[in-house]
Amino acid sequence: DAKTTQPNSMESNEEEPVHLPCNHSTISGTDYIHWYRQLPSQGPEYVIHGLTSNVNNRMASLAIAEDRKSSTLILHRATLRDAAVYYCILRDVQGGSEKLVFGKGTKLTVNP
């Protein structure tokens, strides 16, 4: 399974942008980059995913480096409800496996 590296924790202030980095230097051409987050006492929640181009949705933006060896999840204005563990996951859609391989993720703290 392709591996990702994320900082253990990050801190932000409410209403400020947050940039959550993820390194995936061994990414293959068919790996999609997925982001999930997990709020306390809840199951993981899908945030966004992409392959090569930057992606935007109502929750966040995903910026993917040109060489695809890193990506950044951008929360444009952090709220207290964004405090969660954020997981960056690679999924090979042609690899035949359906599983998501979670690391330890980045624990985001949002200060009021």
Add this chain to the structure above:
Amino acid sequence: DTGVSQNPRHKITKRGQNVTFRCDPISEHNRLYWYRQTLGQGPEFLTYFQNEAQLEKSRLLSDRFSAERPKGSFSTLEIQRTEQGDSAMYLCASRQANQPQHFGDGTRLSIL
């Protein structure tokens, strides 16, 4: 879309007892997944169903674990002769083709 439902939310049992958890996926989602999450770690994949067929199993799924999905709707995960190390959150997820996985809020198992 009522979300993935898991029951019970909490289960406390004595070591050596058998336990069974239930997962009701989002209706019309033909793919269903089970994961296990221990404290401070990301979820770990256990098994995957497409309709009623169990197509992928992790080596974490020992002989004491069995999962079923009769009729391709709800699924059950049974653990026989529970051990202390089985204490964890058991998460279920479902999805349609070309869509992300949607997770339930899990069943927390505590072994006394």
